[in-house]
Amino acid sequence: MKTIDDFVDLVQDEIGLDVTAQDVGRTFDELPGWDSVHLLALLAALERTTGRRIAMTDVLEAASLESIYRLAVSA
């Protein structure tokens, strides 16, 4: 996973949420269908893809998918 587009593909494929690159900056409250179960699935998928785990304490601060992406590529 090198780009935000790769990340969007992963969100679509792994958690089945129909998001676009335009949606990643939206807060989770504004993201249709989003919930904490999706978050768990996304974190597990990111760990499988990158081989690294994002700290839950950081995840709790994240307000959008874009924030999660930044955590994933900086982890």
Place this chain on the structure above:
Amino acid sequence: MTAPEREIRIVSVGTELPGEPVDNAALARFLGMDTLWEQWVDAFIGTRSRHMATDLATGELRHSLADLCAAAGRRALAAAGLESGPGPGPGDGSSPADGAAVDLVVLGTATPDQLMPATVNMVAERLGVNDVSTFQLQSGCTGAIQALDVAHQLLLAGRHETALVLGGDVCTRIYDVTTDFAALPPAELVNAALFGDGAGAAVLTARPGQGGIAIRHVLTRLTGLGRPPGQVLEWFTRSDRGSDRPAASEDYKAIEASVPVLAGEIVDELLDTLEWKVDELDYLLPPQLSGRMTARIVEHLGLDGPREISCVERTGNNGNALPFLQLERLLELATTGDRAAVVAVESSKWIKGGLAVERL
């Protein structure tokens, strides 16, 4: 001129939680889940521990629902000064079955030990109770309120004097320890984090006396016409036990959206019916879905005055047992004249449950 209504009192409450509390780390190990899942449960389910009738080492069921209900019932009877009888076996008949002081037994559960005999009657057997009316309700999260409603109405009608009301669930019997939990969809895994096992009991009486808490109003109402169930628990027979449909599933989005709203309607109706002002409410016993969901419900209700009594964070969601665990605490905390509202919502086919009580 009509005769004044009998006052029905809850004179005692007893509860039983199997084994030691199982924290999220121990549950994650049992299910073969990693620390990511454990941290997610901590943060987003908000339930810290639960009690399980299942042995974590072997996956075997150590306690039946009848075991848990009998233990809770025995405690409630003892606290009411009505010692339970010895039951059948050696020594039977040498002393009177004092449990006979109860002339009505009602049990609410979603997870009976067997379809027949009804678990309520096996509990009666353990308590040495016989020659009385017994009823069992197939019920979910409003089951305790429904069981209390049935007992309350039968006592009000004068047909019975003293009831033992029970509620309990062994939710963890649904687990198949051979399942690869890590391969389950997250929505199914949520159930494993939410639920626990336990039982509760209360002795209700129409006899005049001191102490306990008076039941002022009970509300139970099906509100699910035309709505798909929010929670489904399957049972399997010899012919369909190979079916791959999940044993338990829930529409957690519908639950998150609806339960806070229904809880608000229940509180409003209890207060309106009794003409109680919101600032006259001393305790709130809200629905116990999970630590996080209960906090959301309480926030939605926005009641500043009443003190909250919750237990789900440490007991897990053990269904029909929950209001008894909360009422047990209420009996400890409340002083004469204190008023409390118990609120329960069943998301299976959407049922409202409410109970208004006053400490005597």
